[in-house]
Amino acid sequence: MPTINFEGKDFFCAEDETVLECMTRHGVMIPSSCQSGACQTCMIRALEGKPTAEAQQGLKDTLKAQNYFLACVCRPDGDMTIGLSTVSPKYRVSLLEKEALNESVIRLRLQEPDGFSYKAGQFINLMRPSDELTRSYSLASMPGDGFLELQVKRVPEGQMSNWLFDDLQIGDEVEFFGPAGDCFYIPGSPEQPLLLVGTGTGLAPLYGILRDVLAEGHTGPIHLFHASLAAAGLYLVDELRSLAAGHEQLHYIPCVLHGDAPEGGRQGNITDLPAEVLGSLSGYRVFLCGDPPIVNALRQKCFLAGASMQAIHADPFVFTPAPDA
C-alpha cells in the first residue's frame, strides 16, 4: 500500500485510490474540479517518488521534468512525498460587467490582472473566495480586449454557476489561476480552411479564437457551427452574423436539433452537420468545444471525414462528478 507524505505526515493510499481521493479521505483539501485529468486544477508536485505517466499526460515537458502531476488521475505505484503546486500564481480580480446573453447564459467581464498572459481559447480555473470552490471557464476574450470575458451557463443545482448568476455582483472579487489548455490558434498556414464547432457555451473559447484568427489576418475559409438543442439556446447570433457580413471568408452556421433551422443555419444533429455541409475535411484545422460526449463524437466524425488527428484541437467541458457518483 503506497504511502503519501505531505507536510511531514504519512497517509496510506488504498488500493486503486488516486492521490486526490486519498488526501480528500484524510481531510486534506487539494483544490480540484473536473477530477478526470482535464482542467489541471489539482496539479501538485512530487518532491520524492515518481508520478505515473498517466498523471503527467498533457502537461508541458518543463512541468513533467519538475515532477508536477495531476493528483486526480495519479494511482501511485510507490511511496511519494508531495507538495502543493506553486506553478501558477493566484489572481484576485473584480467583476466589471455582468450581462444576460440568453435565458441560461451570462457574460461576465473580469478585470485583467497586470502581467497575466494567455492565448484566446485557453481557460482559467475560477475560485469562489469564501470556500475555494473551483471550476474551469474558457476565456471568450482575446489579449488586448482589456478585460477577461467568461460565458457561463446555468447548470441545475450547479454550485458555481448558480452563485455566479445569483450572488456575484459588479465590484465583487473572485480568484483564479491559469491559464491552461492547448485549444488555441497558432498563426501559420493563413490559407488553411478552419472548422470551429461549439455546443452551448462551447462558443466561449471559439469566440476568442475566431476574433484572434481574424486579427491574425487568416484568409482561408472559416466555418463556425454553433449548436444548441433549440433556437433559444443560441446566443451572440446578431453579433456573429454581422462579423460574418464583414469578413467574406467567415461562414457562421447556427444549428438546432429541434425546431426550424435558423436563418442561414441548419437543423439536425451537430455531430453530422459539419461533414454534411462541408464534405471532405481533408486539410482542415478543427476546433471542437463544449459537451464532452458531443466533442468526442465530433472528433471521430471529423477524422472519418478526412481531418488529421493532429489537426483536431478539442476542449471538452468535463464537469465535476457528483460526490456520490
Ligand SMILES: Cc1cc2nc3c(=O)[nH]c(=O)nc-3n(C[C@H](O)[C@H](O)[C@H](O)COP(=O)(O)OP(=O)(O)OC[C@H]3O[C@@H](n4cnc5c(N)ncnc54)[C@H](O)[C@@H]3O)c2cc1C
Ligand atoms: C476546460 C473546461 C472549460 C470550461 N468552460 C466552460 C465555459 O466556458 N462555460 C461554462 O458554462 N462551463 C464551462 N465549463 C464547465 C464548468 O467548469 C462547470 O463544470 C459548470 O459551470 C458546472 O459547474 P457548477 O459548479 O455550476 O455545477 P456542479 O455543482 O459542479 O454540478 C451540479 C451537478 O450537475 C452535474 N453537471 C454539471 N455540469 C453538467 C453538464 N454539463 N451536464 C450534465 N450534468 C452536469 C454535476 O455532475 C453535478 O451532479 C468548462 C469545463 C472545463 C473542464
